[in-house]
Amino acid sequence: xxxxxxxxxxxxxxxxxxxxxxxxxxxxxxxxxxxxxxxxxxxxxxxxxxxxxxxxxxxxxxxxxxxxxxxxxxxxxxxxxxxxxxxxxxxxxxxxxxxxxxxxxxxxxxxxxxxxxxxxxxxxxxxxxxxxxxxxxxxxxxxxxxxxxxxxxxxxxxxxxxxxxxxxxxxxxxxxx
Numbered sequence: 001x002x003x004x005x006x007x008x009x010x011x012x013x014x015x016x017x018x019x020x021x022x023x024x025x026x027x028x029x030x031x032x033x034x035x036x037x038x039x040x041x042x043x044x045x046x047x048x049x050x051x052x053x054x055x056x057x058x059x060x061x062x063x064x065x066x067x068x069x070x071x072x073x074x075x076x077x078x079x080x081x082x083x084x085x086x087x088x089x090x091x092x093x094x095x096x097x098x099x100x101x102x103x104x105x106x107x108x109x110x111x112x113x114x115x116x117x118x119x120x121x122x123x124x125x126x127x128x129x130x131x132x133x134x135x136x137x138x139x140x141x142x143x144x145x146x147x148x149x150x151x152x153x154x155x156x157x158x159x160x161x162x163x164x165x166x167x168x169x170x171x172x173x174x175x176x177x
Contacts, residue, residue: 013045060083099160110128
């Protein structure tokens with residue numbers, strides 16, 4: 001069952017877990033993976049999950065629902081984390097050097113899916129926010145080793161230049177004549 005935003009939803013900071021949370025009503029709290037060091041100051045006090053946040057959340061749910069076959073619970077988790085990253089994380093500088101360049105020019109917008117290539121591996125990312133030259137993306141795969149000592153985990157975000165985004169390619173059938 002998909003969760004639909006309502007006026008009771010609220011942002012909060014859960015000090016016990018050092019994480020941004022979203023109160024989804026009287027009995028439900030969603031903990032994001034985003035710790036205090038990556039959050040904007042507004043994230044540390046209760047704030048309304050407003051119309052802009054709800055619109056963004058619903059847009060991500062709709063776009064992903066059309067593009068991928070996901071369980072409702074996972075779709076909600078992705079959309080809530082994307083919304084939290086978009087509105088409650090500190091701005092980031094691009095860290096494109098970890099990823100291989102693409103030879104295809106792409107159009108990036110929130111909710112689109114792309115591959116990033118790092119150390120010979122491909123990982124699936126969701127565009128959270130975009131600007132003229134770079135996009136903030138959220139990792140949907142389990143992990144991505146950036147180096148021997150640094151890795152991204154599912155739902156971590158990183159900003160990359162658009163020339164690092166590889167379009168997803170549909171399986172092509174080759175028919176011999």
